[in-house]
Amino acid sequence: GESVGLHLPTLSVQEGDNSIINCAYSNSASDYFIWYKQESGKGPQFIIDIRSNMDKRQGQRVTVLLNKTVKHLSLQIAATQPGDSAVYFCAENPFGGGADGLTFGKGTHLIIQP
Amino acid sequence: NAGVTQTPKFQVLKTGQSMTLQCAQDMNHEYMSWYRQDPGMGLRLIHYSVGAGITDQGEVPNGYNVSRSTTEDFPLRLLSAAPSQTSVYFCASSYLQGSRDEKLFFGSGTQLSVL
Numbered sequence: 001g002e003s004v005g006l007h008l009p010t011l012s013v014q015e016g017d018n019s020i021i022n023c024a025y026s027n028s029a030s031d032y033f034i035w036y037k038q039e040s041g042k043g044p045q046f047i048i049d050i051r052s053n054m055d056k057r058q059g060q061r062v063t064v065l066l067n068k069t070v071k072h073l074s075l076q077i078a079a080t081q082p083g084d085s086a087v088y089f090c091a092e093n094p095f096g097g098g099a100d101g102l103t104f105g106k107g108t109h110l111i112i113q114p
Numbered sequence: 115n116a117g118v119t120q121t122p123k124f125q126v127l128k129t130g131q132s133m134t135l136q137c138a139q140d141m142n143h144e145y146m147s148w149y150r151q152d153p154g155m156g157l158r159l160i161h162y163s164v165g166a167g168i169t170d171q172g173e174v175p176n177g178y179n180v181s182r183s184t185t186e187d188f189p190l191r192l193l194s195a196a197p198s199q200t201s202v203y204f205c206a207s208s209y210l211q212g213s214r215d216e217k218l219f220f221g222s223g224t225q226l227s228v229l
Contacts, residue, residue: 034217034218036220041223042222042223043118043204043220043221043222043223044157044204044220045220046217046218046219049217089156089157091157091218102159102218103159104149104156104157104158105156106154106155106156107156
């Protein structure tokens, strides 16, 4: 079965608002998590990653939160822009490794309303 | 740096034809992999390699072959194409676990249609 999943297939937010994309994982041994952004017709693009020894990691306008107690991962995008419209995937490595061995969720389509 | 380069970008095959999807990376990554992406299915791992001369199966390996004769190249071969192999294929590469940068970098994809 799918060990990485997303709560909502589509998320619509107003331009300038903050967005939160959620992801659940089932394997407590997972040690490494990544968020990717995929624009139409392009390959997935790395956004941010986090290891299980951290609860939070921030990048430029993005924050990833990891709650190991409930096995939940979220991606927060601040002040959304039209260019943020894309499908966002979370991925985990259930084998305790790094990028080799990633399992991807099905994705959430983020739509930015003008 | 070019990153991960895939060719061709588009391909149409007839059932039973063979072809090779090319993938090359110039980042000296040990790890390379092939994924297929189908609507509603996310990215599924076909085959992967942790170094030259080493390959292994992923989640959906049937109908595909790979080889890794050099660090840079990781071609994916379809020996007898089937309509079920209609998909978008992505090649990806990274350093191995414990290395300085474990991000998985993707190519731009090959859209394959099998008629």
